[in-house]
Amino acid sequence: MKKRVAVLAGDGIGKEVTNAATAVLDAIGRRFHHEFEWVHGLLGGDALDQAGHPIPEETIRKCEESDAILLGAIGGPKWDHYPKELRPEKGLLQLRKHFELSVNLRPVQAYKTLLSSSPLKEEVAEGVDLVFVRELTGGLYFGEPSFHTDEEAVDTLVYKREEIERVVRFAFELAKLRKKKVSSVDKANVLESSRLWRKIVEEIAAEFPDVEYEHMLVDSTSMKLITSPASFDVIVTENMFGDILSDEASVICGSLGMLPSASLRADGFGLYEPVHGSAPDIAGQNKANPLGAILSGAMMLRTAFGMNQEADAIEEAVKKVLEAGFGTGEFKTQGGKVLTTTEMTEKVINEIECEL
C-alpha cells in the first residue's frame, strides 16, 4: 500500500521522536512492501515562530491531503506569554476541532520490565491493561460563553446528545473486543451534563447486553486508578475529566514516555501522537524516549490503515528491546542500559529487520 502521512513534529523533543517514528515506519515499509510518504507541516510554537500562527493554513491543507496525521509534541515556556489565540495549545485544539477528532484513545499497559520505575507498588500496577476513551471536541473546552474580565470569569460546559452518544458507543464497541467492561465516569451528583451523560450510557448499554458497565464518580475514579488500576478495562468520560484522569493513569505503570494515543473522527481518519509533552529541558540532546511516538506509529498502522501484522511487528520489537533491558535517559528498565534516542530507534529497527 501507499500512504501519505502528515508529520507535525511540533516543539521541543517533537522533532526527535517523530523522526524516530518515521524511521521505524520506513523499516516496516521495506519489510512489508508499503510506501509511506511523509509530508511535514508546522504546528505549535515552531509554527508561531516560523509562520506567525500556531496552525497555519498550509498545515491544515497538508493534513487534509493525507491519510493520517502523526504528531510529536507542542508547547513550551517560550510561548506561555503569547495571547490566548496564538498559543501553541490553540493550534492543537483547532486541529482537533477542524478535523472533528472527537474520540481520544489512550491505552495504558503495564510492561513487566518497567514496573520497577512505577511509583506504585509492583503488585498494584501489575496486570494493568486499560484504555481511556475521552470525548475530545466538546465540554468545557469549546463551550460558549467563555470569557474573563478583571472581575469575573465564565466557562461553559455544553454537550449535545449526539456528541455523548458517539463517544459512548465507541467505548462499548471497543469493550466488546477487549475485556467487555465499560466504566463510565461522570459527576452526576453535581452536574447536569453528567445526568444526561448517565442517561445516554444506560440507553447505549442496552444495545450491548454482553458488555458489563458501571457508573463511577470522577472523584472516586481518581482514587481507584491508584488503588486498583488493574480492575479497569475501558474507561469513557467527557473532555476535562478525561484530560485529568488519563494523565493520572499515564504514570501508574512507570511508562509515560512509552504511551501512544489516537484522536479519531467518526469516519476513522485520525491523529496519532505520544502522550508525553514537548520536554523543552531535554530537547535537541538525543535523550528523549522515542517509544511513545514509535508506538503511536503502530497504532496508526492498525487503526488508520488496517495493517495489523505490521503494527504487531512494531509492538513486538519494542517489547523485545525492553525485555533486553534497554531504556533511555528519562526511564529505566530493570536491565538499566541507557540508550540515546537514535540508538533506541536503531534497536527497534534491528528487531524489525531481524524478522525478515
Next chain:
Amino acid sequence: MKKRVAVLAGDGIGKEVTNAATAVLDAIGRRFHHEFEWVHGLLGGDALDQAGHPIPEETIRKCEESDAILLGAIGGPKWDHYPKELRPEKGLLQLRKHFELSVNLRPVQAYKTLLSSSPLKEEVAEGVDLVFVRELTGGLYFGEPSFHTDEEAVDTLVYKREEIERVVRFAFELAKLRKKKVSSVDKANVLESSRLWRKIVEEIAAEFPDVEYEHMLVDSTSMKLITSPASFDVIVTENMFGDILSDEASVICGSLGMLPSASLRADGFGLYEPVHGSAPDIAGQNKANPLGAILSGAMMLRTAFGMNQEADAIEEAVKKVLEAGFGTGEFKTQGGKVLTTTEMTEKVINEIECEL
C-alpha cells in the same frame, strides 16, 4: 470553655464515627475542663427518610445556634434515584452554600506505620505532608445556567474575583505557617476562568514575598501527586479540580480513613468532617475506622476554638495507637492488630486519659 457543636451524623457509618468523635472530645473536655454540648441534627438520606428533605430547616437552625458543625458522612445507593433536589448530596451542597463555607482544607500526611498499605512505593509516599485548599462554593458546582434536556446539557463555571482572592489569600497565609510553598492548580491553557485565577494568584503572591509559588496545570498535577507527592506543601485550586485532586491525594498514603477536613467561612465558622464516605456496606457493623472523624474533631478544636494543646493531645493519642500497631477492618498498620470502631475509640480515649 463551653462550646455548642451541631452534630450531623448523616448516613451509613456516619453515626458510628461521629459517636466516636464526640466520645473522644468528651474525654478532652474532662481532661482540659471544657464542656461540649452536642446538638444532633438530621442530614442527607437519613433526613430524607425521617423529615422528607435532605437538609430540614431545623438542622439549619441548629447549626446557626452552634459554634461549629461536626459531620459524619452522607449518601448511599438507597437514595440515588431520588430527584436531584432531594438527593443527600444536595443537603451537603446547600449547607456549604448557606453557611458560605468557601474554603475547604484537606491535609494529607504520611504516617510511617500506614505506608505498607499505601498503593505507592513506600519511598514515594514517605514524607508526604501537604494540604489542599479547595474553593468550595463557586465554579461548576453552583454556576447558572445549569440544566439538561433530552438533547443537550449545560453547566456553567463562574468565578468572581473576590471568591478567587479569598481562597488564594487563605492558601498563602497557610503556607506562611508551613513550608512556605504554594502550588496553584488551573487549566490556563484552555479555560478563561483559569486565566483570571492565574492573574489573581500573581497579584496575591506579590503580598507574600517570603512564600514561593508555582502555577501548575491540573493534568500535570494529577501525575505529580503520584510521582512526587512529597514535593508539595499547600495546593490551592478551584472547586471541581479540588474535588478530583484531593480525592486522588487522599489515597496516596494508605490513610483515607484517617483524613480529616474543614470547610470554613471567612469569619472562621466551620464544618468538620472525615474525608471518607458513608460506606453503606459496613454500616452498623462496628467496623468503621473512626480516626477520620476523631481527627476532624481535633481540627475543630484547633481551628474553631483555638484549643491547640487539646488538638495536640488527640493527634498524639492517635499517633501512639497507630504506632502500637492497631488498625480497624478497612485499614491495617504494620502491627496488623484489628480493632472494632468502639475498641479503637477506647484506645484513643485511654491514651488521652493516660496523660492526666
